[in-house]
Amino acid sequence: xxxxxxxxxxxxxxxxxxxxxxxxxxxxxxxxxxxxxxxxxxxxxxxxxxxxxxxxxxxxxxxxxxxxxxxxxxxxxxxxxxxxxxxxxxxxxxxxxxxxxxxxxxxxxxxxxxxxxxxxxxxxxxxxxxxxxxxxxxxxxxxxxxxxxxxxxxxxxxxxxxxxxxxxxxxxxxxxxxxxxxxxxxxxxxxxxxxxxxxxxxxxxxxxxxxxxxxxxxxxxxxxxxxxxxxxxxxxxxxxxxxxxxxxxxxxxxxxxxxxxx
DNA sequence: TTCTTTGTTCCGGA
DNA sequence: GTCCGGAACAAAGA
Numbered sequence: 001x002x003x004x005x006x007x008x009x010x011x012x013x014x015x016x017x018x019x020x021x022x023x024x025x026x027x028x029x030x031x032x033x034x035x036x037x038x039x040x041x042x043x044x045x046x047x048x049x050x051x052x053x054x055x056x057x058x059x060x061x062x063x064x065x066x067x068x069x070x071x072x073x074x075x076x077x078x079x080x081x082x083x084x085x086x087x088x089x090x091x092x093x094x095x096x097x098x099x100x101x102x103x104x105x106x107x108x109x110x111x112x113x114x115x116x117x118x119x120x121x122x123x124x125x126x127x128x129x130x131x132x133x134x135x136x137x138x139x140x141x142x143x144x145x146x147x148x149x150x151x152x153x154x155x156x157x158x159x160x161x162x163x164x165x166x167x168x169x170x171x172x173x174x175x176x177x178x179x180x181x182x183x184x185x186x187x188x189x190x191x192x193x194x195x196x197x198x199x200x201x202x203x204x205x206x207x208x209x210x211x212x213x214x215x216x217x218x219x220x221x222x223x224x225x226x227x228x229x230x231x232x233x234x235x236x237x238x239x240x241x242x243x244x245x246x247x248x249x250x251x252x253x254x255x256x257x258x259x260x261x262x
Numbered sequence: 263t264t265c266t267t268t269g270t271t272c273c274g275g276a
Numbered sequence: 277g278t279c280c281g282g283a284a285c286a287a288a289g290a
Contacts, residue, residue: 007288022265030273032270047270049267049268049286049287050267050268050286050287051267051268051287051288096287097287097288097289098267098268098286098287098288098289099286099287099288100267100269100270100285100286100287116270140279141279142279142280143279143280143281146279147280148271152269152270159268159269160268161268162271164267235273250266250282251281251282251283251284252267252282253267254265
C-alpha cells in the first residue's frame with residue numbers, strides 16, 4: 001500500500017507533468033456498470049462502487065465549500081474526493097461515502113482490452129441475450145438462477161436489486177437450478193431483464209441509500225420495487241396473498257414471495 | 263461491538 | 277485445470 005512518501009512523489013510528479021494542463025476533448029460511454037470517459041489520448045474508467053456519485057456545481061472553486069447545495073440534498077462535502085474544475089466556472093465533483101468506487105486512467109487503447117472489461121458477458125439489451133444463448137450456457141451450469149444472473153461473465157450489468165426484481169416478475173424462485181428452467185421461464189427472464197432496466201432508467205434509477213444524478217437529485221425507481229427490501233410484507237402482486245421472505249444467497253440478501261415464486 | 267450494504271476477488275475442496 | 281460455495285475486502289453508519 002502506498003504511504004506518505006509515495007503519495008508525495010505522485011503529487012510532485014503530477015505537478016511537474018500535468019499542472020495547468022487542460023482537458024480539450026471528451027466523450028462518454030458506459031459498459032456494464034462502468035462509466036468511461038474518452039479523452040483525446042487517455043481513457044478514464046470509473047466504477048461507482050456502492051455510494052459513488054458525480055455532482056455538477058455551478059459554483060466556482062472558492063464557493064464550493066460554503067454552498068448549501070450539499071445539506072439540502074443530504075450530501076456531505078467531507079466525502080468529496082475529486083474536484084474537476086472546468087472552464088466556464090462549473091465544477092465536477094466525485095463524492096463517495098463508502099469509498100468502494102475507483103477511477104483508473106489508461107493510455108488510449110481498445111477499452112475492451114482493459115482487465116475489468118475484457119471478461120464481461122453481453123450487455124442486457126444486446127441481441128446476444130436470447131434463448132439459445134441461455135440454453136447453451138445453462139446446460140453445463142450447476143448454479144441457481146440468482147447466481148447465474150449475478151455472474152458478470154454471463155450477462156453484465158445486473159446487480160442484486162435488479163436480479164431480485166427480475167425473478168419476482170418472472171415468478172421464479174432464486175434457488176431454482178438454472179439448468180432446470182424451461183423455455184417459457186427463460187423467455188420471461190429475458191423479457192423482464194430488459195423491462196425492469198428500461199423502467200428504472202426512465203425513472204432516473206434507484207436511490208437505495210445513495211444514488212443521485214449529477215443535479216444531486218434522487219431517482220424514484222426504488223418506490224416501484226416489488227420485492228427488494230420487502231421482507232415480511234405481503235406480496236405486491238394481486239391477488240396473491242403470499243409473504244415476502246428474505247434469505248441469503250452467496251452473502252447477498254435475496255427476497256422472494258413464498259407463494260408466487262415456487 | 264456487530265451487522266449491513268455492493269461488486270469483485272480469492273481460496274479451498276471436490 | 278475447472279467449477280462452485282463461501283469468505284474476505286473496501287468504509288461508514290445504524
